[in-house]
Amino acid sequence: MTTADEADLRDGEVATDRPVSYDAAVQFIGTIRTPYTSRDMCPRQGALDGPDCRLELLEEWAPALKGITRFDYLDVLYWLHLSRRDLVLQSPRSDGSITGTFALRSPVRPNPIGISKVRLIRQEGSVLIVKGLDCLDKTPLIDIKPERCSFTPQAPHKDADDT
Ligand code: SAM
Numbered sequence: 001m002t003t004a005d006e007a008d009l010r011d012g013e014v015a016t017d018r019p020v021s022y023d024a025a026v027q028f029i030g031t032i033r034t035p036y037t038s039r040d041m042c043p044r045q046g047a048l049d050g051p052d053c054r055l056e057l058l059e060e061w062a063p064a065l066k067g068i069t070r071f072d073y074l075d076v077l078y079w080l081h082l083s084r085r086d087l088v089l090q091s092p093r094s095d096g097s098i099t100g101t102f103a104l105r106s107p108v109r110p111n112p113i114g115i116s117k118v119r120l121i122r123q124e125g126s127v128l129i130v131k132g133l134d135c136l137d138k139t140p141l142i143d144i145k146p147e148r149c150s151f152t153p154q155a156p157h158k159d160a161d162d163t
Contacts, residue, residue: 030057062126073147080112
């Protein structure tokens with residue numbers, strides 16, 4: 001841990017003293033565009049009536065959107081790339097209360113994966129317009145799935161939105 005990291009700790013917070021790997025064998029599938037250009041602007045959790053955001057997929061993953069417009073709600077997974085990854089105990093509100101990392105939805109975690117349920121507004125080719133995100137503009141996109149509760153396996157069928 002560097003001196004700068006130690007200086008960043010709040011009262012009562014504890015960082016692991018083991019080496020932390022910053023490698024990730026995750027392949028990003030695109031980029032999320034949001035109106036939030038600083039962490040202060042981000043909501044703590046997205047709202048389904050929040051601003052339109054864009055899930056911009058790499059062209060090679062665009063065919064993987066086939067069938068997506070059957071769903072009103074999606075789960076979106078993203079890599080909170082600006083997070084530190086070494087905190088075991090955290091004081092999210094700086095008020096002296098200390099909580100374990102795994103008892104929080106803080107972006108600070110060993111593998112900084114964020115998950116949001118979003119509302120699918122429309123598809124524009126390799127881009128999905130959605131509401132419900134809470135991440136910074138240009139956050140890397142990891143995965144998109146039909147929202148758990150609305151997903152029922154269906155027989156494949158063809159429709160205009162399937163391309
Ligand atoms: N909804 C997700 C979840 O529950 O897994 C993320 C919740 S987390 C509390 C959302 C916060 O992470 C935002 O308010 C912002 O402070 C921070 N954040 C957003 N994008 C980030 C990024 N790319 N890197 C680091 N922190 C980010």
